[in-house]
Amino acid sequence: MPLLQARSLTRHFGGLAAVSAVDLSVEEGEIVGLIGPNGAGKTTCFNLLSGFLRPTGGTIVFGGEDITGFRPHQVAGRGLVRTFQLTTLFQDMTVRENVLLGMHLHSRQGLRRLLFGRQIFPPDEVTGSDEVLEFTGLAPQADQLAKNLPHGHQRILSIAMALAARPRLLLLDEPVTGMNLEESGHVMALVKTIRDRGTTILLVEHNMKAVMGTCERVVVLNFGLKLAEGTPAEVSTSAAVIEAYLGAGLQHA
Amino acid sequence: MPSNARAATVFVAVVALLIALPFVGGDYYIYLFALVFINVILAASLRPSLTCGQLNIGHSAFMCIGAYTSALLAKNLGVPFEVSLLCGALLAAVVGLAIGYPSLRLRGVYFAMVTVAFVEAIRLIASIWVPLTRGNAGLSVPKPSLLGMSLATRTSQYYLALVLMLIVLVILYKLERSRLGLVWKSIGMAENLAQSLGVDIANHKLLAFTLGCFFAGVAGAFYAHFIRFLFPPEFGFLLATNILVYNFVGGRGHFAGPVVGAVFLSLLSEPFRGSPYETIFFSIVMLLTILFLPGGLITLPGKLAGLRRWRPTSGTYAPPASA
Amino acid sequence: MKQSTPFTLVGLLAAVLLGSSPGAEAADVIKFGVSTPLSGPAAPWGIPHKGATELIFDEINSQGGLEVGGKKYKLEVVAYDHKYVIAEGAATVNRLIAKDSVKFISILGGTVVKAVEETVNESRVLNLPLAYADGLVSPRNPYTFHSFPSPPETVTFWNWIKQHHPNIKRVASITPNDDTGWWSLKVETKYVATLGYEVVAREFFERVVTDFNPLLLRVLAQKPDIISVLAAPAGSVGLIIKQARVLGYKGRFIHIGQMDTSVVAGIAGKENVEGTWVHGYVQTPLPEKVKNWQARYTKKHGEWNATSIDFANPAFAFVAAVKKAQSLDPKRIAEALSTVEFENLWGKAHFGGKDYYGIGNQIIYPMPFSEVKDGVAHLVAQLSPPHN
Amino acid sequence: MTAALLVQSAVIGLSIGSIYILMALGLTLMFGMMHIINFAHGAVYMLGAFAIYYVYFQWGAPYFAAFVLAMLLLGAFGYLVERSIYRPIKGGVEPTLVALLALTTLLQAAGYPVFGTLDKHVPPVFSGTRNVLGVMISVERLMIIPIAGALVVGLYLFINKTRMGAAMRAIEQDKEAAALQGVNVNVINGLAFAVGFALAAAAGALMAPIFKLDPMMGEQPLLKAFIIIILGGLGSIPGAILGGLILGLIDSIVATALGAEPAFLLSFVFIILLLLWRPTGLFGHAL
Amino acid sequence: MLEVRDLKVRYGAVEALKGLSFRVSERSIVSLIGANGAGKTTSLRALTGLVQPSGGEVRFENTSLVGLAPHEIVRLGIAHVPEGRRLFPKMTVFENLKMGAYLRTSKAQMASTLAMIYEHFPILEERGRQLAGSLSGGEQQMLAIARALMSRPKLLLLDEPSMGLSPIMTAEIGKIIRQINALDVSIILVEQNAMLALTLARYGYVLQTGALVLQGDAQELLQDDGVKKAYLGL
Secondary structure: OOOOEEEEEEEOOOHHHHHHHHEEEEOOOOOOEEEEEOOOOHHEEEHHHHHOOOOOEEEEEEHHHHEOOOHHHHHHHHOOOOOOOOOOOOOOHHEEEEEEEEHHOOOOHHHHHHHHHHOOOHHHHHHHHHHHHHOOOOOHHHHOOOHOOOOOHHHHHHHHHHHOOOOEEEEEEEOOOOHHHHHHHHHHHHHHHHHOOEEEEEOOOOHHHHHHHHHOOEEEEEOOOEEEOOHHHHHHEEEEEEEEOOOOOOOOO | HHHHHHHHHHHHHHHHHHHHHHHHHHHHHHHHHHHHHHHHHHHHHHHHEEEEEEEOOOHHHHHHHHHHHHHHHHHHHHHOOOHHHHHHHHHHHHHHHHHHHHHHOOOHHHHHHHHHHHHHHHHHHHOHHHHHOOHHHEEOOOOOOOEEEEEOHHHHHHHHHHHHHHHHHHHHHHHOOOOHHHHHHHHHOOOHHHOOOOOOOOHHHHHHHHHHHHHHHHHHHHHHHOEEEEOOOHOOHHHHHHHHHHHHHOOOOOOOHHHHHHHHHHHHHHOOOOOOHHHHHHHHHHHHHHHHHOOHHHHHHHHHHHHOOOOOHHOOOOOOOOO | OOHHHHHHHHHHHHHHHHHHHOOOOOOOEEEEEEEEOOOOOOOHHHHHHHHHHHHHHHHHOOOOOOEEEOOOEEEEEEEEEEOOOHHHHHHHHHHHHHHHOOOOOEOHHHHHHHHHHHHHHHHHEEEEOOOOOOOOOOOOOEEEEEEOHHHHOOHHHHHHHHHHOOOOEEEEEEEEOOHHHHHHHHHHHHHHHHHHOOOEEEEEEOOOOOHHHHHHHHHHHHOOOOOOOOOOOOOHHHHHHHHHHHOOOEEEEEEEOOHHHHHHHHHHOOHHHHHEEEEOOOOEOOOHHHHHHHHHHHHHOOOOHHHHHHHHHHHHHHHHHHHHOOOOOOOHHHHHHHOOOOEEEOEEEEEEEEHHOOOOOEEEOEEEEEEEEOOOEEEEEEEEEOOO | OHHHHHHHHHHHHHHHHHHHHHHHHHHHHHHOOOOOOOOHHHHHHHHHHHHHHHHHHOOOHHHHHHHHHHHHHHHHHHHHHHHHHHHOOOOOOHHHHHHHHHHHHHEEEEEEHHHHHOOOOOOOOOOOOOEEOOOEEEEHHHHHHHHHHHHHHHHHHHHHHHHHHHHHHHHHHHHHHHOOOOOOHHHHHHHHHHHHHEEEEEEEEOOOOOEEEOOOOOOOOHHHHHHHHHHEEEEEEEHHHHHHHHHHHHHHHHHHHHHHHHHHHHHHHHHHHHHOOOOOOOOOOOO | EEEEEEEEEOOOOEEEEEEEEEEEEOOEEEEEEEEEEEEEOHHHHHHHOOOOOEEEEEEEEEEEOOOHHHHHHHHOEEEEOOOOOOOOOEEHHHHHHHHHOOOOHHHHHHHHHOOOOOOHHHHHHOOOOOOOOOOOOHHHHHHHHHHOOOOOOOEEEOOOOOOOHHHHHHHHHHHHHHHHHOOOOOEEEEEEEEEHHHHHOOOOEEEEEOOOEEEEEEHHHHHHHHHHHHOOOO
């Protein structure tokens, strides 16, 4: 049984179908890419899976549990954690605080500790955050404010926060947007390592090089419909995909 | 660490000064500062819900509930101050919970306006429910007695206020610096992101709101036993906006903001007292403060330092790192 | 830099403590505290309260001051604005007593006076308030000398009405919804009932209300012969009269309290105010003394305010008592106040009312009552209270 | 409550409601465009009334000339407030709120030394009573309804039929897109301040001859206007009109039956319940 | 007619544009292409004053645009169709068009422009009284372009006109862009649809992470593998 299985996922906005009858499944331990041109419905899909939008139709089963209609924090509580497309961070907090917030789900802090504890965070959380920071290479900037990080590091931080929540499935929304070759290579390597450490990954990305080099399976959306699915090699040679992606130009019309 | 040590030194110095005040200052300052302490509690207790991004213009309603509850318990049933204070604060919290829960789904200004409606509704109830509250005739309240001792003198009441304020500030400070405070801050900054990390924002907002109501109830209970006369019109919209303004004028960027704001605005009238233009001066100073320090008074040292050193980067105020 | 935030707080505290600490005091000054609304809705009362006191003191000072025990003292008014807010009232009274070391004060406003009752008693300062407040004149408050006729005094006018206008039978009362209003209403209702009147309606209103139509519709349904508006400011009375006339009310109005009928006539329209009886305000025939006062007050303050006539009582009483006591001890002055007979703008005044209140601390003087004719308040009677 | 009493209080409610509508329209317009709640609106109402006091009563200008002048003067003041307070703050919601509160306090406090301490009045412009549906209503109360109605229609035409009105609607829907069509957003925001202030001034100017004048007179209408815009939905002009009528009727009919305070309490409870049912008011849309 | 030199834009700590230079000559179509986040939209926003550049120079017909407000830039003859169309959804189609002519106060001129628009977009005349929010995606895009044309611009900036449109609709938009250019309007076309953009344009610039990586004649770029690489990572 797949870790995540969405059946005929549908979402209308007014009369417009942003996502219609999409079937999507992710097996434990996979890296799956969700691609498609702008406006194809990828982000809507993510919002449906993570509980930020309620589907108009269809079901979402995660880890054997039907999570359709769950609220975002409940979805996250089951181990399905997402990042955001735009660089969404707690800008006025330090890098470490951002990561510590990621550990929210696993934090057990009683009132007594809250009021009388000497440390703000229990030692295990501090070491936990240290580990994540170390792993993502953000340790040297731990005490900087998030807003002062360079763009690439901000994107990595958003992954680090999601990681701190110890997800079973990580939804990454455009993790390498706006990065140069070197940076995106670094991030995609990080993504692979995360998978190797046991976290399944579903990612949306425009940078095809990154997608093709990292994902084992790719799902292509266009106009809210599933256009194709297969290995990167299969997908990138599909004429339908190339046309959807690069556009038809005028000669076809 | 040195910055924390320095802040701690300043804190201890301020507390020492306040403890010494009855010995060095006159009776009037004792009285005045006890009132300032009440305002500090009110301002600081609004901060958690503001931090969560809730614009609350109804905080004085909960002060009103705390004040009337503790006053009526003390007056009619002879309940000692420490118990009536707790009951007042608890009732304020319960009402806060009851109004906060359904209001959570209201956004931005709609939430703010419901709190405005609520504060006026509570004021009107206090003024209409004459058999209980004596309405607009005002309710006189006995002196506080603590652990069986009557706190009859202004000095003893001053110390009571000081201790209450310090307890409330320490609790609120601890909370702000805890994971809970961090979560509140995260909700205010990016609600979606917090949710995606598994934060139940509804519960956390409600907790922040209710907690604020509780401490507003504490302030109200002390106010009742200090001023010893309750008059419904005083707990209206105007007081609620004042509490909000303490936070904005002091500054939202730091825990000390509402404290500085409450102290500054509560004392601002003093130099002008006796002038027929007192309120005019007061409002001009307030207007200028907000026009030139939109980040609040706590950004003033940063701005001054920035001017002095002429280094543009030092002009932005940054709250101290927590770890 | 960022650590200096708390220093701001310390600096602020220190600045306030040092900046406004009391300076060196001149020994030959008598300070008289006034805690009164100088801004906000009640300012029309507070400003003449302060103004009248200042005028009387200035005139004494210009003649060299007040002689006490062979030494000349200058009189000084220390006035603070309490905005009709309890917390501010308490703050200003505390400031007067604790910071300015004032021994003699005059507070305006029923709720404020009630709120600081105990502070005043405990600090043993002399208070000459202007306020309607139930229980204020009481043996519990020996140092409080109420300096304005309260409802128990002014009800005496109903005797005059009964005598001169026997056809009036049904009385409706309208009053602000607070202690002042409640007490006024209680006292009046009781008194007119003993005179055989029927009280057909009793209504309370918020001081901020301007649209009295809903209230008046209820009152007029009871067909009163006279509407008694108690303890309300001139503006509210004007609106009540105007709106009642529009709704078809033809009967009379009586107002007990303190108000300028020209303001009422302005708001309500001259013809609508015709025949209204008022206490404490006269335009003609104006006694020489009051005419003179008006000239002096207008000269000093610019704007004439008739409320200053009766609100000058605290200052008159205080000066007379100090003169008599030849002491600056509040206790001695209080003793003098209980016995001194002095002149206010309406004639001879003294503190009495022991039979009614249990203590003789209520000002008693021949109170003026007028009837508005052609927009002008004509004096119809000067009456003494039912008790002495 | 008899039928006559009901009709009488309903007509009075309509007339009061008309004033509330004028207050609420400016508030809702300014909120729609700039997302600010103008706390100074009550003070502007007060200034509008005092403008009538001086221009019409003291200096003897014709009432309607004074009325127009009051609107123009306070409109100009509104533009000035946008320039000197709103614009420098650059749209910061919280500092704007504090600044407008401070401005309100300043205008009220300055009112006493400037206008004097005694309640002022303006002589009635219309006199007499009319028989309406069998009950007597004063003409001055009745006249409010057509004058306020004309202003509402005028505002409707201005917003829907003029170039500047179109610019206002454009800013309300998409500020950036409006700028890209060549709309000077600052100037149009200033215009919205001017229109909002002018309408509040008109409300004050209409009420001046009916009620009394004092520097605090704007507080109650401001609270009423708050209730109305929440009731109708922030930013919605039809909502403000409907909300004003509802509140006017509650204020008059319920107050006649039960008293002013219960009516006021009822209106607050009413909007709390309404918002819990419909979180954006009757006509509001999500923010 | 437009010359951009070393244009830089920062959002907080993030440098979104790292020194972009390009030029547009009279009556030409120039396209900026690149993947999401490459800085295409930001460059257009910087041109029309919606964001303030942190460095560099923009000259339009010898006037510097840096520091001017959007409405002043529109007045100079530049119209911008923003990403996502940004119509006024609660206004009718006709009112949206009128907003486009906000700075053109001459009635006669507006009538003639409107006639020209209706000639090119007959559907808009048909739907004149309909609310803009109720149009289909393609119609909305047409309206957005038509609204921009109402100001009679010399230079038109188009941000992702094909986004979310079907291939047929995209082809239709492409045709319209050519027609507009034929009316002597220069065009800067920002597109993710590289094929469309390079078919229409005379000259193309390829952006990646806020910097220029490739430029050249459109036809040559169309054949260039570098472009495909930038997109598909092949």
